[in-house]
Amino acid sequence: MPEPEVYDAVVIGSGEAGKFMCWHLGSLGQRVVVVERRYLGGACPNIACLPSKNVIHTAKVASYFRRAEEFGMRVDGFRVDMAGVHANKQRMIEGLHALHRSKFEASHTTFLWGSAKFVGDRTVDVTMNDGRETRTLRGTRVFLDIGSRATLEPIPGLADAKPLTHVEALDLTILPKHLVILGGGYVGLELAQAMRRLGSKVTVLERSERILPREDADVADGIAQVFAGEGIEILTQAKVSRIEGRSGDAVRVVGTIAGEERSIAGSHLLVATGRTPNTDGLGLAKGGIALTPNGYVKVNDRLETTAENVWAMGDCAGSPKFTHISYEDFRIVRDNLDGGHRSTVGRQVPSCIFTDPEFARVGLNESEAREKKIPYRLAKAPMAAVLRTRTLNETRGFLKALIGAKDDKVLGFTGFGWSVGELLPPFQLAMKHDLPYTAIDDLVVTHPTIAEGLGVVFSGKLVPISV
Numbered sequence: 001m002p003e004p005e006v007y008d009a010v011v012i013g014s015g016e017a018g019k020f021m022c023w024h025l026g027s028l029g030q031r032v033v034v035v036e037r038r039y040l041g042g043a044c045p046n047i048a049c050l051p052s053k054n055v056i057h058t059a060k061v062a063s064y065f066r067r068a069e070e071f072g073m074r075v076d077g078f079r080v081d082m083a084g085v086h087a088n089k090q091r092m093i094e095g096l097h098a099l100h101r102s103k104f105e106a107s108h109t110t111f112l113w114g115s116a117k118f119v120g121d122r123t124v125d126v127t128m129n130d131g132r133e134t135r136t137l138r139g140t141r142v143f144l145d146i147g148s149r150a151t152l153e154p155i156p157g158l159a160d161a162k163p164l165t166h167v168e169a170l171d172l173t174i175l176p177k178h179l180v181i182l183g184g185g186y187v188g189l190e191l192a193q194a195m196r197r198l199g200s201k202v203t204v205l206e207r208s209e210r211i212l213p214r215e216d217a218d219v220a221d222g223i224a225q226v227f228a229g230e231g232i233e234i235l236t237q238a239k240v241s242r243i244e245g246r247s248g249d250a251v252r253v254v255g256t257i258a259g260e261e262r263s264i265a266g267s268h269l270l271v272a273t274g275r276t277p278n279t280d281g282l283g284l285a286k287g288g289i290a291l292t293p294n295g296y297v298k299v300n301d302r303l304e305t306t307a308e309n310v311w312a313m314g315d316c317a318g319s320p321k322f323t324h325i326s327y328e329d330f331r332i333v334r335d336n337l338d339g340g341h342r343s344t345v346g347r348q349v350p351s352c353i354f355t356d357p358e359f360a361r362v363g364l365n366e367s368e369a370r371e372k373k374i375p376y377r378l379a380k381a382p383m384a385a386v387l388r389t390r391t392l393n394e395t396r397g398f399l400k401a402l403i404g405a406k407d408d409k410v411l412g413f414t415g416f417g418w419s420v421g422e423l424l425p426p427f428q429l430a431m432k433h434d435l436p437y438t439a440i441d442d443l444v445v446t447h448p449t450i451a452e453g454l455g456v457v458f459s460g461k462l463v464p465i466s467v
């Protein structure tokens with residue numbers, strides 16, 4: 001083995017946690033190197049959160065064209081130019097790249113484009129993308145933030161069908177005639193509605209009894225109703241036995257829907273059936289880094305791996321797969337390096353699905369309360385009671401909060417409606433600092449804002465629900 005280049009910190013993967021670790025340690029004057037094989041700044045700005053929200057917003061613009069008459073406009077025909085949709089998204093990504101480059105430069109991080117592979121304790125070989133000589137790096141500390149990728153289940157014919165994943169779907173410059181989507185979860189639902197609004201025929205196949213199987217039935221039903229109104233076909237209880245043909249040309253999904261033999265033909269196939277950690281092919285065992293049975297890096301509640309002075313953060317560590325959670329992973333590790341005692345145990349995991357209307361949740365929902373036998377009092381109100389929604393012609397949905405059966409603690413909040421993701425923080429604050437729900441209800445909130453929902457949700461009686 002050649003003599004390694006020694007750094008204070010070797011960061012593998014420039015995703016959310018990895019880049020913040022570089023910027024933090026670099027700003028302290030430490031010698032930091034990051035190895036990134038493809039995406040400057042990781043998945044979020046390149047192929048996941050931000051590009052998908054950009055395309056989703058463009059699709060919303062398209063939906064406004066279709067709704068023009070409702071607002072008193074006359075639009076004499078319009079046409080979606082997918083190359084233009086793509087170009088708009090690319091411009092946003094280029095801006096994000098510039099931002100990332102400036103932060104890596106400001107923190108004096110050495111940025112290496114290449115793939116890292118462990119060859120020993122805290123030591124990696126880097127195969128450089130530009131074909132130059134392999135470099136060997138050793139870190140006093142090593143941080144893994146290698147992310148995850150779309151799962152390709154071993155369904156006969158699936159790999160040969162060359163399906164789209166979110167990566168290719170977000171890079172389309174032509175509109176699929178009929179997009180068939182495997183999976184009615186986060187990726188499947190967000191992209192289903194966006195592609196439908198841009199003009200594709202869309203069919204979603206979900207193996208469970210309903211889309212978003214972990215969420216409450218009223219949320220899943222609400223989204224299903226909106227989708228039906230927009231002409232999106234949702235087929236639940238889908239058991240796919242094989243795929244024929246090729247995505248981009250003609251593809252056919254064969255199996256049963258609710259027990260009945262079916263064959264669904266489309267022009268394109270998108271897989272959105274969950275994630276697989278990028279932990280293969282990295283020689284982690286050579287670095288003394290163990291994996292869980294599901295292939296995630298094995299970590300404790302401080303995100304320490306089985307190798308001393310090696311941490312894993314984000315998707316690859318099996319953390320809930322959200323950018324804000326990867327960022328929180330970074331904060332936990334950062335604070336513990338400074339002598340803190342932060343842990344992943346019991347942390348809040350807020351989430352938002354950017355369908356239109358969007359769905360947001362933090363803490364307990366009704367299904368979990370039933371499952372865990374936690375009695376609660378339910379506050380629920382329609383979004384139409386938040387008067388801002390009437391000014392926007394966006395009255396669909398509801399808000400609900402779960403309050404303790406015997407005290408005024410906030411157990412959880414779920415919103416399905418216009419901009420409800422913005423309502424999460426006050427509930428989070430109350431939950432984190434043990435404030436009663438009345439602390440939220442008592443706020444003087446600007447009129448007319450969606451934030452008035454914070455009071456509206458409590459405007460009726462709290463209904464006791466026994467479980």
Ligand SMILES: Cc1cc2nc3c(=O)[nH]c(=O)nc-3n(C[C@H](O)[C@H](O)[C@H](O)COP(=O)(O)OP(=O)(O)OC[C@H]3O[C@@H](n4cnc5c(N)ncnc54)[C@H](O)[C@@H]3O)c2cc1C
Pocket residue numbers: 012013014015016017018035036037038039040041042043044047048049050052053114115116117145146147148166187278282313314315316320321322323324325326354
């Ligand atoms: C379509 C889509 C939309 C999403 N939307 C949202 C959203 O709106 N909000 C939200 O919170 N979350 C969203 N997510 C989830 C979110 O994108 C991920 O949870 C988050 O990006 C994970 O970040 P990370 O820090 O784990 O690593 P990543 O951002 O995945 O970064 C890992 C990096 O490591 C690099 N890498 C891997 N192996 C190696 C190696 N051997 N050598 C060198 N480099 C390597 C990869 O190239 C990658 O750049 C979305 C996901 C998808 C797929």
Ligand SMILES: NC(=O)c1ccc[n+]([C@@H]2O[C@H](COP(=O)([O-])OP(=O)(O)OC[C@H]3O[C@@H](n4cnc5c(N)ncnc54)[C@H](O)[C@@H]3O)[C@@H](O)[C@H]2O)c1
Pocket residue numbers: 153182183184185186187188190205206207208211212213238240272273274275320321322351352353354
């Ligand atoms: N807005 C956001 O924050 C956002 C957006 C996109 C993705 N994400 C993150 O990325 C993760 C991955 O997203 P995802 O949509 O790939 O996974 P997911 O777990 O959210 O949903 C996958 C869905 O596919 C279904 N499924 C699995 N195998 C199937 C099969 N063979 N046939 C039909 N249905 C099948 C599952 O029952 C599930 O409902 C999410 O869980 C989330 O953490 C977040």
